[in-house]
Structures are given as structure tokens and as C-alpha cells.
Amino acid sequence: MLFQKTIYLGAISINGMKKQSILFLCAHNDDHIIGAGGTIIKYAKEGGEVFTIVFSYGESSHPHFKREVAVQMRVKESFDAAKIIGEERMTYLGLKEGRFLDDFRRKRLARKLRKIINEKQPAKIFTHSVDDPHPDHQAVYAIVTQLVDKMRFKGDVYCFDVWNPITITTRGLPRLVVDISETFRQRMKAMRAHKSQTLARLSLFWTLYAKAFLNGMRYGVRYAEVFYKIR
Numbered sequence: 758m759l760f761q762k763t764i765y766l767g768a769i770s771i772n773g774m775k776k777q778s779i780l781f782l783c784a785h786n787d788d789h790i791i792g793a794g795g796t797i798i799k800y801a802k803e804g805g806e807v808f809t810i811v812f813s814y815g816e817s818s819h820p821h822f823k824r825e826v827a828v829q830m831r832v833k834e835s836f837d838a839a840k841i842i843g844e845e846r847m848t849y850l851g852l853k854e855g856r857f858l859d860d861f862r863r864k865r866l867a868r869k870l871r872k873i874i875n876e877k878q879p880a881k882i883f884t885h886s887v888d889d890p891h892p893d894h895q896a897v898y899a900i901v902t903q904l905v906d907k908m909r910f911k912g913d914v915y916c917f918d919v920w921n922p923i924t925i926t927t928r929g930l931p932r933l934v935v936d937i938s939e940t941f942r943q944r945m946k947a948m949r950a951h952k953s954q955t956l957a958r959l960s961l962f963w964t965l966y967a968k969a970f971l972n973g974m975r976y977g978v979r980y981a982e983v984f985y986k987i988r
Contacts, residue, residue, distance in 0.1 A: 795937025
């Protein structure tokens with residue numbers, strides 16, 4: 758149902774897409790849960806397949822650990838969270854944080870991403886917002902949008918928020934609004950599975966709690982996640 762540039766995705770409208778898959782492309786292994794965890798859980802519960810591609814291991818969040826220790830810890834946490842939200846598959850590209858664009862080109866990963874997209878044929882792709890100030894998130898946005906344009910991807914491409922408290926560039930675009938009232942607690946449980954990211958969760962109070970609550974008030978539900986259609 759279209760209403761004021763908003764697409765509502767609820768228990769009824771999602772039923773026609775049960776066998777379809779959705780693909781998330783994010784910089785770090787908790788970004789998609791922060792920005793879209795409730796939607797992922799809802800989609801998985803209703804029969805959809807969720808696949809995630811993570812561009813880095815996020816090991817720089819623990820510089821006092823050896824790299825292999827930090828990587829092992831973050832990967833384990835991500836798979837614990839994946840079980841909670843119902844992800845089918847998570848793939849790591851292993852790019853170096855702060856050098857995504859150069860590393861992506863050097864490792865010639867465009868072909869790999871194109872192959873995954875062609876194999877999975879996702880109905881929707883979700884990635885970071887152009888308004889997100891984090892440089893790695895901006896890099897993922899640039900990589901994904903350039904790739905889908907070159908591929909002439911036929912599905913819809915949406916962006917989610919992580920570090921951006923407000924939207925500027927995307928505010929006039931069509932929106933996908935998902936009622937996550939029934940999956941909000943499970944979403945927060947998945948975030949808590951990322952035990953090493955406690956400080957980050959506190960810093961992201963706005964995105965994790967307040968924004969979901971205010972979105973819910975705006976659209977007449979308890980909690981909601983809002984995405985902007987960029988392609």
C-alpha cells in the first residue's frame with residue numbers, strides 16, 4: 758500500500774514474498790541489527806531468507822587485543838546474533854577498516870559481490886545511508902550503489918541508519934516502514950549477543966531505542982524501522 762511515499766510492510770503484505778530473499782551489505786557485523794534488526798527477524802519468521810555481507814571484521818574496536826583474537830571474538834558474536842534473528846548466511850569480505858575503497862578495488866571484490874547478488878536474486882538490498890557520517894559506512898554506500906547501477910539490478914535498494922541521528926539527503930525519497938513492535942525485544946537480544954560492543958550500544962541509544970519509538974509514534978505502532986528507497 759502506498760501512502761505519502763511510504764510503503765507499509767506488515768503481516769498481510771509480506772505473505773506474498775515468503776520465498777524471496779533479502780540481502781544486507783554492511784560495514785560491520787552489528788550494523789544491520791542496529792539499523793534493521795526488527796525487520797530481519799520479522800521477515801525470517803514469515804519465511805523469507807536473509808543473507809548478510811560484512812565488509813570488515815571490525816577488529817579495530819579492540820586495538821588492545823591481537824588481531825586474530827579480536828576477529829575470532831567478533832565473528833563468534835555475530836553468529837550468536839545470527840541465530841537469534843534468523844539469518845541464513847553471513848559472509849565476510851575482510852576489508853581493512855578506514856581503507857574500504859582501496860582494499861575493495863585491490864582485492865577485486867566487485868566480481869564476487871556481483872556473483873552473490875546474481876545467485877541469490879534478492880528482492881531487496883539494504884545498505885548504509887549516504888547521510889551516515891562514518892567513513893566506512895559511506896564507503897559501503899558508494900560501493901553498493903555503483904555496483905547495482907552497473908548491474909542494472911532490478912530489485913529495490915534501501916538504506917538504513919546507524920550513526921546518523923537525522924536524514925537530510927534521503928528524506929524526500931519513498932519510505933519502507935516496518936512495524937517491529939513484536940520483534941523489538943528480540944532485536945535487542947541480538948544486539949546484546951555482541952557483548953564486546955557494550956559501549957557502542959550506549960552511544961547508539963538514539964538509533965536503538967529512541968528512533969524506533971518515535972518512528973512508531975509517527976506511524977501509529979509501538980516501534981517501527983524506516984528505510985529509504987535509494988534505487
